[in-house]
Amino acid sequence: MTTTTRIERHHYDVVVIGAGGAGLRAAIEARLAGRKTAIISKSLFGKAHTVMAEGGAAAAMGNVNSRDNWQVHFRDTMRGGKFLNNFRMAELHAKESPQRIWELETYGALFDRTKDGKISQRNFGGHEYPRLAHVGDRTGLELIRTLQQKIVSLQQEDKRDLGDYEARIKVFSETTITELLLDGDRIAGAFGYYRESGEFVLFEAPAVVLATGGVGRSYKVTSNSWEYTGDGHALALRAGATLINMEFLQFHPTGMVWPPSVKGILVTESVRGDGGVLKNSEGKRFMFDYVPDVFRKQYADNEAEADRWYADPDNNRRPPELLPRDEVARAINSEVKAGRGTPAGGVYLDIASRKSADEIRRRLPSMYHQFKELADVDITKEPMEVGPTCHYVMGGVEVDPDSGAAAGTVRGLFAAGEVSGGMHGSNRLGGNSLSDLLVFGKRAGGHAASYTEQLASRPRVSISAVEAAVETALAPLQRDTGESPYTLQQDLQAVMGDLVGIIRRQGELEDALRRLAELRERVAKVSASGGRRYNPGWHLALDLRNMLVVSECTAMAALERQESRGGHTREDFPAMDPKWRRVNLVCALDGDTVRLTHKPLPKMRPELVGLFDRAELAKYLTDEELAEFDALTEEER
């Protein structure tokens, strides 16, 4: 065994794991609070998956339609999440996102503008008013680059004041954390390795912010990058924190299905927001057949009205192509299953016949570019071929809404962004993730900083824990009898894609759990060939156990929740059940085994319930809750 004394050690106040939007925003906040902060990035600095976000960042600034405000945004978010959201998170998000966006401008961001020089806002699925601040269709890139450059500017300040760029904030790029280390119930540090050299590194820190993103690599068809192996989810579980809502995965309705090399890659919703329509192989604009009752009031039932909406949104209902993502994904899935799909198993997304070539190139530059370069398809001339792709996990670390502190038995652990759960309920609205990153990234970073301040003593890392972490990390390299990590990943993806996909059934979910149990045995014996220097096989072998435990949580929760809601559709329980709305499914680790418990949802404050009309609430709430609501409105009178 490697002696632990030779491991490189660093001391920080706050360690942020993940260098996407949430991680960088958290790090900025911790550094501004005067804490010595480390950012751990699995890839190079500035490559995080946030760059893939296209549409924009939702914030009720009211620049385009002055009737927009936080209450409307809150309503849309709750509606989109089918009322399963943590209401307090949705409230904070709606209230604070405009400030977070404006703040980015002071960091140097250049959003597209309205005529009067304000930040332009665009329409997006599920949002009542134009709300998404955007930069063409590369908003995620703008966001990550802006935060990256803000961190550089803070480093320049430190260089000026303290003589060293890295005096108070340092980015450890291409570094993976494999274990969180505890002192009793308090976070004491994080252990990991440099991908480049394979050398281990130990961070001693009393506070850790998880901002590791999602879990999509457990699926065959996904828009997510290799980094999305559920590291943060698994680290949190192993440290004693809990996960909620893991059954809810968002399948983005419009991923590319052709050519195969780019299967899964997203076609932004803005294509639909800007007039693109979905057609089946018979040329029919089929979305009108799939407007659920709860949305009848907001969505048009005929093409004429839908088409008028783009120019006159105040007097017409929205086109059904702009329904929330889960609805559109299910509709496409149904069309394909009914035999009306394209040869590659998708449907057509047509903007070519609806907008001029010039306008398409101007409004959707990177879409145009992406299709031209990757698929040799000219979207100004022919329709795109799209289908659902695994895109986002709503579930994640259960957190305190105000501080981002992880629930469960651990202290000093915070989470923000996709790795945290609750904010989006059962389904996330497009555009809400970028603002989520900023709002809760800032909160988690700030609260992690103040947590370290009130600590009486610094937690200590135990040598035995480090030794155990070293042993676990080296194990795949020392075995040569096990299977290849690539084979295991493919098998895991097959189980999740086939049995825990968009449409779920009890029998298949039970089967999935059996197969995951088998995979657990095989993953425990995985072996990686080659050395420690930049060895992707070894890296994957270490990621596999994270992917596996998170997949188990998803499958168990999906089996438990006997209803269909948002990103969880059960063929055997096709309807939403108000009783299930009151329940969050919480996963924790008991030794090595995932334990699932029911936990009641926090009760929404009366003034927030009052933002909805009774007819709408009736679709989601139990009779008992409705009676309470009636009593409340009675009182007000």
Add this chain to the structure above:
Amino acid sequence: MGDNGSPAGKPGAKRRFRIWRGDENGGDLRDYTVEVNEGEVVLDVIHRLQATDAPDLACRWNCKAGKCGSCSMEINGKPRLSCMTRMSTFTEDETVTVTPLRTFPVIRDLVTDVSFNYEKARETPAFAPPEGVAPGDYRMQQVDVERSQEFRKCIECFLCQNVCHVIRDHEENKPAFSGPRYFIRAAELDMHPLDARTDRREYAQAEQGLGFCNITKCCTEVCPEHIKITDNAIIPMKERVVDRRYDPLVWLGSKIFRRGQEPQSTAGSAGKESVVHSGVRQVGVHSHGGGSGDPSAEVQAQKGVNWHREVPHPTAPAVDASGKLPLTELTFDRAAAPSPFGDDVTFPLPPEHLNFAHPSQDEKH
């Protein structure tokens, strides 16, 4: 759509690859035969190799959609993003050779140490927010932000840095040269309508080594985001720096007034500088490529400088039959780069040949 894919890769066809394997101590090209399916890109093939013959083949990638700029490598000698290099661009019997970026030190296989770029990023002064403008009160016009937005499209793939001959094979230039990526960063901030710093161009010249660049346009040619690095960032930055440095009036002004009070481009005014006063009937003789043999220019020179002459609009560079810019380091007939101004031009140019419209004179006009 499903049927218009390229026929180059029939399902399961075996193709030959040569991939550089090794580390900082050396390495060699290894031959692989690998299955290639229709519609795949080079990165797919590398992934297949990892899953089969070469599980420890090191390669960076993230988004696989040409948006993150991680998978830069040299494919058949050309710097490319492997996720955007379709296999259908090669003939079926062609061996595809994949090597790491040459300008940066190899870590292992196709992964190089690109920390040079992050160091240069850290040296480039950050955005300076305008004083007294509260968050939420920023007002800019779309037309003004668009110029900087072009440069903010950059995905930091560092292909421009890799191909730039100033540092490719010239390790000794690295300390003094930031490279095209950071020239466009400086240009972006220079053109930012609300950036409070006014010395971006001087900085580019003095600290970033802008003067090393002799506009061979290799960076523009390899940019996967099609940013016109040379035409829209480097040349305007160079010209304005030249204005400041060589224009006698500005030089005199900078001696009389304190430095920093000279006419500067301020918020929103950057666009005005290139305004051509069309009412003026002066025959424009300015040309980067022209020598000093033009008689009308000589006459003009005798009369003194006319600030209101018509200057030519920037034009797109000519491309060759394959749609590429004609100049590349790889095909040029001599070592090192040619003068971008033509071999017959000597410097300094006579003042009347400079592409400059004097701001204060223009105002009076």
